[in-house]
Amino acid sequence: MIPVAVTTNPLDVGELTRHVSQDGGLGAVSTFIGLVRDNNLNRRVTHLEYEAYEPLAVKALEQICDEAAREWPGVRLAVHHRVGRIAIGEASIVIAAASAHRAHAFAASRYVIERVKQIVPIWKHEFFEGGEVWIEGAIADPQDEAARLEAVRRACA
Amino acid sequence: MRVTVRLFARLRDIAGSGELTRDAPAGATVADVWRGLVAEFPEMARYDSSISSAVNADYTKMAAAVAEGDEVAFLPPVSGG
Numbered sequence: 078m079i080p081v082a083v084t085t086n087p088l089d090v091g092e093l094t095r096h097v098s099q100d101g102g103l104g105a106v107s108t109f110i111g112l113v114r115d116n117n118l119n120r121r122v123t124h125l126e127y128e129a130y131e132p133l134a135v136k137a138l139e140q141i142c143d144e145a146a147r148e149w150p151g152v153r154l155a156v157h158h159r160v161g162r163i164a165i166g167e168a169s170i171v172i173a174a175a176s177a178h179r180a181h182a183f184a185a186s187r188y189v190i191e192r193v194k195q196i197v198p199i200w201k202h203e204f205f206e207g208g209e210v211w212i213e214g215a216i217a218d219p220q221d222e223a224a225r226l227e228a229v230r231r232a233c234a
Numbered sequence: 235m236r237v238t239v240r241l242f243a244r245l246r247d248i249a250g251s252g253e254l255t256r257d258a259p260a261g262a263t264v265a266d267v268w269r270g271l272v273a274e275f276p277e278m279a280r281y282d283s284s285i286s287s288a289v290n291a292d293y294t295k296m297a298a299a300v301a302e303g304d305e306v307a308f309l310p311p312v313s314g315g
Binding site: 132196 | 286292293310
C-alpha cells in the first residue's frame with residue numbers, strides 16, 4: 078500500500094491502520110476520517126466533487142508527513158485523500174498515525190489534517206439545493222512557518 | 235516561448251478549460267504569465283492577492299522565471315480535507 082495517495086476510489090481506514098501498525102514497538106494508532114456533511118453555512122448539501130492537482134498534492138502530503146516525523150520522531154503515518162464525486166456520509170480523507178504512545182499518535186493525526194487544509198492543492202466543489210460553489214479556504218504557501226506552527230499548536234492543544 | 239498553463243477549481247471554470255497553451259516572452263516570470271491570463275480573463279483579477287503558483291508540479295514564487303515547455307499552474311485558495 079502507498080502510505081500517501083490521492084485516489085478516486087473509496088477509502089479504507091482499516092487498510093491504512095494495518096499499514097502503520099506493522100511494528101511491535103508501537104502502542105497507539107490514531108485515525109482521522111473526514112466525512113462529507115449534508116449541510117454547510119445553512120445550505121443543504123447534496124454531494125461534493127473534489128479536484129486535485131495530483132502530482133503536487135502527493136508531494137505536499139509527503140512534505141506534511143516528513144514535517145510530522147520531525148515533530149514527533151518515530152511516528153508512522155499514512156494519508157489518503159479521495160477526489161471526484163463523493164456522496165454524503167462518505168469519507169473524503171483518512172489519516173492513520175501510529176506511535177509508541179498515544180500523545181504523539183493523536184498529535185500527528187491532528188497535525189496532518191490541519192496542514193492538509195493549509196497547503197495541499199485540492200478543492201471542494203459543493204453542490205447544494207439551489208446551486209453550487211467552489212469552496213476556497215487557505216492561501217497555499219508551504220514555506221509559511223507561522224502557518225506550520227499554528228498547525229503544531231492545534232495538534233498539541 | 236510556449237508554456238502550458240494549468241488552472242483549477244474556479245479558475246478553470248472562468249477559463250473554460252483546465253489546460254491552456256500560451257506564449258510568453260523570453261525572461262518571463264510566473265507573475266508575467268498570470269498578468270497575461272488576467273488580461274485575457276478579467277474575472278481572475280480578484281485572485282491577484284490569493285493565488286499560489288507551481289512550475290512543473292513544484293510550488294514556486296510568482297517572481298520565478300519560466301522556461302520553454304514549463305507547466306505553470308495557478309492555484310486558488312485550497313479546500314481539501
